[in-house]
Amino acid sequence: MNSPLHAWIEGIGFLAPGLPDWPAARAVLRGEQSYAAAPSILPAPSLLPPAERRRASRVVKTALAIGLEAVAHAGADASQLATVFAASGADGHNCHALCEQLAGDDRQISPTRFHNSVHNAAAGYWGIATGSMAPCQVLCAYDASFGAGLLDALAQVALERQPVLLIAYDSEYPEPLHAKRTIPDCGGVALLLAAERSARALASIRAVPTNDAADTLADAALEALRAGIPALRALPLLERLANAARGSVCLDYLRPMQLKVDIEPC
Amino acid sequence: MTPLLLSAYTATTCLGRGLDAARHALHAGRSGLAPCAFETVKLDTWVGEVAGVDDEKLPARLADYDCRNNRLTQMGLETDGFGDRVREAVARHGKARVGVFLGTSTSGILETEIAYRHRDPASGALPDGFNYRTTHNSFSLAEFTRAYFGLEGMAVAISTACSSSAKVFAAAARQIELGLIDAAIVGGVDTLCLTTLYGFASLQLTSPRPCRPYDATRDGISIGEGAGFALLERADNAAPGSVLLLGAGESSDAYHMSSPHPEGLGARLAMEAALRSAGLAPDDIGYINLHGTATPANDAAEGKAVTALFGDRVPCSSTKGATGHTLGAAGAIEAVICALALADGVLPGSPGTAARDPAISVQYLLESRATAVRRVLSNSFGFGGSNCSLVFGVAA
Numbered sequence: 308m309n310s311p312l313h314a315w316i317e318g319i320g321f322l323a324p325g326l327p328d329w330p331a332a333r334a335v336l337r338g339e340q341s342y343a344a345a346p347s348i349l350p351a352p353s354l355l356p357p358a359e360r361r362r363a364s365r366v367v368k369t370a371l372a373i374g375l376e377a378v379a380h381a382g383a384d385a386s387q388l389a390t391v392f393a394a395s396g397a398d399g400h401n402c403h404a405l406c407e408q409l410a411g412d413d414r415q416i417s418p419t420r421f422h423n424s425v426h427n428a429a430a431g432y433w434g435i436a437t438g439s440m441a442p443c444q445v446l447c448a449y450d451a452s453f454g455a456g457l458l459d460a461l462a463q464v465a466l467e468r469q470p471v472l473l474i475a476y477d478s479e480y481p482e483p484l485h486a487k488r489t490i491p492d493c494g495g496v497a498l499l500l501a502a503e504r505s506a507r508a509l510a511s512i513r514a515v516p517t518n519d520a521a522d523t524l525a526d527a528a529l530e531a532l533r534a535g536i537p538a539l540r541a542l543p544l545l546e547r548l549a550n551a552a553r554g555s556v557c558l559d560y561l562r563p564m565q566l567k568v569d570i571e572p573c
Numbered sequence: 574m575t576p577l578l579l580s581a582y583t584a585t586t587c588l589g590r591g592l593d594a595a596r597h598a599l600h601a602g603r604s605g606l607a608p609c610a611f612e613t614v615k616l617d618t619w620v621g622e623v624a625g626v627d628d629e630k631l632p633a634r635l636a637d638y639d640c641r642n643n644r645l646t647q648m649g650l651e652t653d654g655f656g657d658r659v660r661e662a663v664a665r666h667g668k669a670r671v672g673v674f675l676g677t678s679t680s681g682i683l684e685t686e687i688a689y690r691h692r693d694p695a696s697g698a699l700p701d702g703f704n705y706r707t708t709h710n711s712f713s714l715a716e717f718t719r720a721y722f723g724l725e726g727m728a729v730a731i732s733t734a735c736s737s738s739a740k741v742f743a744a745a746a747r748q749i750e751l752g753l754i755d756a757a758i759v760g761g762v763d764t765l766c767l768t769t770l771y772g773f774a775s776l777q778l779t780s781p782r783p784c785r786p787y788d789a790t791r792d793g794i795s796i797g798e799g800a801g802f803a804l805l806e807r808a809d810n811a812a813p814g815s816v817l818l819l820g821a822g823e824s825s826d827a828y829h830m831s832s833p834h835p836e837g838l839g840a841r842l843a844m845e846a847a848l849r850s851a852g853l854a855p856d857d858i859g860y861i862n863l864h865g866t867a868t869p870a871n872d873a874a875e876g877k878a879v880t881a882l883f884g885d886r887v888p889c890s891s892t893k894g895a896t897g898h899t900l901g902a903a904g905a906i907e908a909v910i911c912a913l914a915l916a917d918g919v920l921p922g923s924p925g926t927a928a929r930d931p932a933i934s935v936q937y938l939l940e941s942r943a944t945a946v947r948r949v950l951s952n953s954f955g956f957g958g959s960n961c962s963l964v965f966g967v968a969a
Contacts, residue, residue: 311751311752311753312751312753332928355628365879395712396710401740402682402685406685406686406688406689407689407770409767410686410689410690410692412772414767415771415775416768416771416772416775417775418618418775418776421772421773421776422776422831422956423830424768424772425678425732425734425955425956426678426732426733426734427712427955427956427957427959428830428957430733430957430959431830431956431957431958432830434826434828434957434958435824435827435829435830435958437827439825439827440825440826440827440839440842441824441825442823442824442825442846443733443823443825443959444729444733444740444823445732445733445957445959446729446731447710447711447712447729447730447732448715448728448729448730448733449706449710449712449716450711451712451728452712455727455728455729456725458729458748458753459729459747462747462748462750465751466747466751477613482697482698483696483697483699484685484699484705486698486699487699487703487705488705488706488710516669516727516753561719561727561728563725564725
């Protein structure tokens with residue numbers, strides 16, 4: 308496959324309902340463990356000062372947890388890393404609280420609620436906590452957000468020749484918005500992507516647009532996660548990585564354009 | 574980076590619809606701000622509201638996307654012949670080879686704010702007609718634009734608060750540079766909504782008067798709305814005098830969610846990265862369109878960063894006294910204002926600003942000035958410490 312969108316994966320972070328981290332997900336994707344549905348477990352973000360740690364929202368906890376896991380997996384220094392945050396929405400619970408208050412008579416909303424409402428809130432907390440002054444992208448492409456994030460992260464690696472941490476994540480909305488946007492729980496995947504092959508490289512990844520149909524997963528429960536949480540559109544790619552299997556998968560992106568992703572384990 | 578051609582560009586703000594309206598107002602130093610009379614908002618503040626947005630009718634096939642933000646998106650796209658230039662580019666390159674990169678901070682959240690006033694009294698459910706995906710979601714304007722032109726390639730919304738639609742230029746340039754696409758619709762659209770009006774008021778960042786960037790008595794922003802777009806293509810055959818994107822630089826403050834780094838460190842990193850990307854030195858820049866929100870903290874921090882890099886040599890101004898702070902659309906609108914400065918040889922002034930802050934030693938323009946310039950820089954900084962600077966120039 309010939310494409311300039313190429314990198315070396317050095318670290319992986321993962322979180323989903325019933326799959327609290329990458330080792331747990333890897334065991335299930337390898338068939339060593341069976342999948343057991345359970346609510347997502349969101350670790351307290353050790354990166355943040357105690358006050359912010361207590362107040363951190365579910366979406367911030369999710370993004371920070373997977374980002375840190377990928378950084379630790381790669382043995383990288385978060386304070387030097389460029390980042391790409393890809394999310395299909397912002398903090399749904401905060402959004403609900405703001406809309407509820409703005410629909411009432413007292414519209415004097417809390418300033419903290421307001422600055423937490425921006426789509427780049429998790430990225431802002433990540434920057435403050437890690438001290439990284441490197442470029443930070445924050446994007447959204449609804450259900451195609453993982454693919455959009457992967458495209459920009461790989462392009463940055465290819466052109467800047469610097470590592471980029473891709474953090475793709477989603478959180479649920481409470482009712483009544485949940486009925487209109489049915490993401491079931493928090494989930495996400497983080498990939499630390501490097502330009503050059505190192506001893507830490509797990510696999511090479513190369514992506515190219517295609518009009519082929521996106522791959523699905525054989526296991527119905529895992530397929531429900533892939534289809535239900537936009538960031539987990541990455542699951543067919545992670546299945547390859549878990550099994551250290553080479554070959555191509557087709558990830559759901561923005562129909563009719565999908566992303567063919569070629570994986571070669573190191 | 575390899576320079577890219579802005580083969581078309583347009584902006585619609587409270588100054589009016591299209592380039593001529595912006596040009597005339599900026600040359601004359603006229604502001605489009607007015608006391609806030611938006612929707613049911615009761616705040617002592619001024620806003621830059623665009624006239625006629627709600628008269629805009631979306632095509633029947635895209636009726637699901639109907640909301641104030643997408644009405645303004647369509648209005649902007651069909652101004653100054655921009656839509657026709659896009660359709661020509663699609664015919665030239667193919668519908669999978671023209672990408673969509675748009676910035677926004679709040680997209681169509683106004684629809685959700687209104688829907689929350691009409692919840693079912695028994696169940697609490699939102700009205701049946703409310704569509705989250707096609708209005709509220711940050712991607713809505715990019716998905717609408719992609720569908721509007723029948724495109725089948727990549728599309729993304731960038732949402733980094735007030736740097737959003739500067740960063741779209743950088744993201745699109747990367748994909749063109751790598752050959753994944755041949756052209757990109759870049760831009761930004763944000764519209765007035767309760768979240769931002771009451772939100773900035775809660776932070777005590779809105780002024781009760783028209784905003785006064787870089788003024789000694791500045792006391793906050795005036796929120797505006799607007800749509801700015803550019804069509805980016807390779808510059809191989811650019812005619813002399815046409816406007817080029819020469820460089821882009823991005824950085825993070827890593828400091829605070831809603832206050833800039835007090836020394837403007839992140840801002841300086843973004844400007845340095847943009848100059849490096851363009852292969853230029855500070856002396857090559859003839860005008861800076863400042864972020865200049867008119868909050869005490871932003872202008873002080875940005876002023877320090879600009880002074881550290883450029884001294885007081887470069888004429889600069891914020892145009893937010895004319896347009897208001899259009900948030901996620903500001904980067905694109907100010908990119909278009911930079912293109913006009915290059916094309917017309919007129920540097921915009923700063924309506925509203927009366928007495929320059931003596932603590933900031935940049936060469937700040939109160940009134941427009943006729944000066945031909947070859948290269949200009951535009952700053953956009955956002956909540957969460959997200960910074961982006963762009964360099965534009967004219968083709969030789």
